[in-house]
Amino acid sequence: MKLTQSLLAGTALALVAGTASAQDMTFVSWGGAYQMSQQKAYVEPYVEANPGVSITWDESSAEAVARLRAMNEAGNITWDLVDVVAADAIRLCDEGLAMEYDPEDMLAPADDGTSAEDDFGDMIVSDCFIPQIAYSTTFGYRTDMVPEGVDAPSDICSIFDLETYPGRRSLERRPINNMEWALYCDGVAKDEIYDVLATPEGQDQALAKLDTIKDDVIWWTAGADTPQLLADGEIFMGSTYNGRLFSVIVEQDQPVAMMWDMQVFDLDGWIIPTGLSDEKLEAVKDFVYFATDTQRLADQAAYISYGPARQSSAPLVGEHAELGIDMAPHMPTNPENAENTLLYNYEFWADYRDDIDAKFQAWLAQ
Amino acid sequence: MSDTTQNGPMLAADGTPLKRSLNRALRRQKLRALMLIAPLLIFVLVTFIAPIADMLFRSVENQIVSDTLPTATEVLEDWDHTTGAPPGEEVYQALYYDLYLAAEARAHTRLGTRLNYEYTGVSSLFRSTGRGLEDLGEEYQDILEDADDRWGEGAFWYELMTGTGDTDARLVREHRARLQALENARLTGDVGFAPSVEIKELLPQTTFAYTDFAVFTALMDEDVVAEEDPWEGVYAGLAQDLETADLSGYDGPGAEALVAAQQTLAEQAEPINYTAFFESEDKDWVSPDIWATIQTYSSTYTGGYFLNAVDMQLTPDGIEMRPDGQRLYMVLFQRTLFMSLTITLSCILLGYPVAWLLANLPASKANLLMILVLLPFWTSLLVRTSAWKVMLQQQGVINDVLVWLGLVDDAARLVMINNQFGTIVAMTHILLPFMILPLYSVMQGIPPSYLRAAKSLGATNWTAFWRVYFPQSVPGIGAGSILVFILAIGYYITPEIVGGRTGTFISNRIAYHISTSLNWGLAAALGAILLAVVLLLYWAYDRIVGIDNVKLG
């Protein structure tokens, strides 16, 4: 009698525990090497520690904003945690599609006790944005295509110097970054770039500068384009995300080198969609607390050359998980690489993107 | 009975007119048939017709402006933008309370995004102002609470606003509707508050702001109104009302507190000035341009998206062309049409001989060839397009062969990708089966005896083909062309990958506006125009060739 009772009680307990921890969550990310770094650095350790949890990936980050908006209109949000770039996080927050959160409450403090808010600092660019990494858009070039007797390009303005560095370039098919580089190389002081770019004259000035290389540019839309073009020798130099260039140079051992000058920093992180059930939200919060702590963010850098968004993680960045090379010199935030940088101006582009993009595309189509 | 109805209508056996009886029998049959196809019909309606209708609706829909700023847009109607002066204080006052509720509902940034399509900078203007709205009321709140603690108590406020006499339930209904429009949802539930008529007359702005607060608290936060402290905006309203209110006739709840508050505010606070507040938030608020834009786009429906889609714009001064450097869509429409026609033509030129071979080879060889034709369908579109990249790029297979043959100089390799040529080649390859299959099925139906007959009548091979075979294969060309053209005109992945600067289609811009700029209204307008162009061409085709001349099989 006693035995059956205790058995029953035990079963009931197990059942309760089972339902509490068993969660299926859908995470959205970019696919490829980046998603793999997230999988290795935090999802696998988390699932190991929480056997009831299962996580499904959806590689839809590129169209996350549109998809979330459509899901919201249909009243059926099927995503639980979404990886987006900072600009998209700001828009999702603006549209009310991402949940505002309190960093103190939801994120782990640093090991030395520094609060999460201070540890992430300026990286929290929106009330909805949970930063993970800092990446940069920068240039790579073919070392074997540098003309003889000429120094390897180390200045952003070599992009516009067709005489010294003949050959085709690749640039992203959007105004962001390109307009800034064009103005900078047209003599505009770095701290005045956005003031100038806000005026129609400044926009024309930037387009005029881009006009000088228009016929020698292949315009890319996918991050994988420039690495492929570089590897095939289709272009001399091209812009893309620094992690993509890292894998061309280090992992694929192609004759390609980095040109860090005027790299544009941007952030990538999580947002939590609004309208999750309480149960789901608890599960997501638990994961986020784990996945954004100092060690986890530092671990991610072992798989991909993006800088952890926490200050406290930087000293913990070690070696590449497979190649065993020191990752620090490949980080965009490495002091040697970050002598001359630009930070993506979220406020400016939120306002001017539609307008300048229309002009940029019209210019492209001509 | 038959006598009396001899001249009337024919009757059925039961005496009802035959016609009605027949109709009833037929109707029952039709109804049964309809029931049978009903699931499919509903499926088609839901999945096919409804999205198109939704797209057409979105291309003109513009409720967001009047839903978010209902009072402000109403007051703004009287303002004349041509004076070059910003609107008066009453507009800023209305804006303050509209924006306050919108900010609480997090809808003001959505409106900012919407208006930013028309006027650059509105996005951040709305976002930053939304954060500062509380500051105005907070100033008066501090003064009032310092003077009397009760001003910080939700219960006191509730008692004051509810009063003792008649209450105005209509105002609550109006504000509930206002919130429903903002949230785009039906809100049910009891607000648990109605302002007294007396207070409403005495303190109109306070009542307005407090009702917004009450409705939002009860319906959105699902809290009890009496237990919550009112928003800062309510204090701004009170400050404004007390500047002029004559409290002498009022003896309801909190009468003495109101009198004291009027006294305190008159002594300690600056008179409220909404214009100055907004100007201090951002000086753009006193720019007449921004108000002219809001005024222009305050109607529920707008042709603005369609105008944008044809490189025009709706400005306060009427419709005008976009400046030279910003015209994009007409170029893209023309390019899309031109390239789709070129692709269709190339498909005819390449597909016709293949289809002819298919139709005339012995069955075993024809089957093999058919597999080769269908093979592209079995590989992913991305793979096929990327394969063309490898073939056509400057360091690609074709250029390598040409250089090796000495036909092309190594320094002057041909540019065959990331331009129109590359797009046309890749898309012709991808769409070719859609030309070959209908052509093949039509050609299979042309007996070889026609060609023999023509030859026996004295026609040369060419005449026999051109005058006898070709005209009979035209329905296949028609069907194939319609398929290929319609597919081509809406294509987007291939031009995106290999189109470069000059080979992109209008659909690439539609995709951009759907997924990146989120300007769905413009995307819908572009899509609607594309749909109209296709329908127009279809109509023209029907007129010229005749649609019964199209055979898909």
Next chain:
Amino acid sequence: MAATSDSEAFVAFERVQKSYDGETLVVKDLNLTMPKGEFLTMLGPSGSGKTTCLMMLAGFETATYGEIKLDGTSINNIPPHKRGIGMVFQNYALFPHMTVAENLSFPLEVRKMGKSEREGKIKRALDMVQMGDFAGRRPTQLSGGQQQRIALARALVFEPELVLMDEPLGALDKQLREHMQFEITRLAHELGITTVYVTHDQTEALTMSDRVAVFNDGRIQQLAAPDTLYEEPENSFVAQFIGENNTLEGVVKEISGNTCTVQLDNGELISARPVNVTEVGQRTQVSIRPERVETNKERLQEGAHLLKAEVLEFVYMGDIFRTRLRVAGNDDFVMKTRNAPDQERLKKGQMVEIGWLPDDCRALDA
């Protein structure tokens, strides 16, 4: 075309062979000459090579060996459109996208004929087939018989001297077919055209032709006028193929001039005319036409042969009676008797004696 002195050889096949696959011959050593103005029918079962012969004559198939001559000249290397041969196809092959008049105009246009001349000829051709009112119709708006007439008119409108017809009446119902048979022969004779007509319908062949060539197994089995063909078949295939035929099998016992004695398989001896039996002991098929069999001894001439027979079936067919008998072990022996007042109506199971004249009984190859 100049009138030929050698009228016997307007069309000539000389040792023509045809093979499609290089292994089997579909036409084996064909020799055939046709005088001008003749109506010749090629008759045979499907696969017998008759259509192939027609197609070789038209130029759509090439002869593997041998020569085809038209009016004395070899046409082996002349393409079909230069042969000037009119042709009517099995399914008419009227061009569906052209009106009747346009169909008729087609052969005239390709001959670069002037408009007025064309119109005159079209009108005449249409009147000739009584289709003058249908010039503006499309082929699909016509009935089968009308289409047939148009096909005929089109084949004749450019006044060819030779017309080929490939089973032209196959798709028509019986009544219409009989009517068209008459029309076609009338026109052919009126216009004096040489006609080669292919059919597998023996009645058609017999009623229309001047001569019939019976094809089987790639060879002409017999080429003769219809009456000769029917009454004097030269081998058992022709006897079987043309009209209804009774056969009795046996062995030749004796040959003497115009008669021979055949011992049937049941031992009975009968006399017959030896047609292609040459030696004693040879197996033979004896052929007797059903209408030449009699039961009424009074009608039999002196010397008629008598055999015992059992009535298996008696069918009343109005003008005749058709009786199936068992004769000398053959259950399918048919007798046709005229419906006359003195003709006995036989009963099933009745035993009768039947007979025929030795001249009507032909001993053929087995």
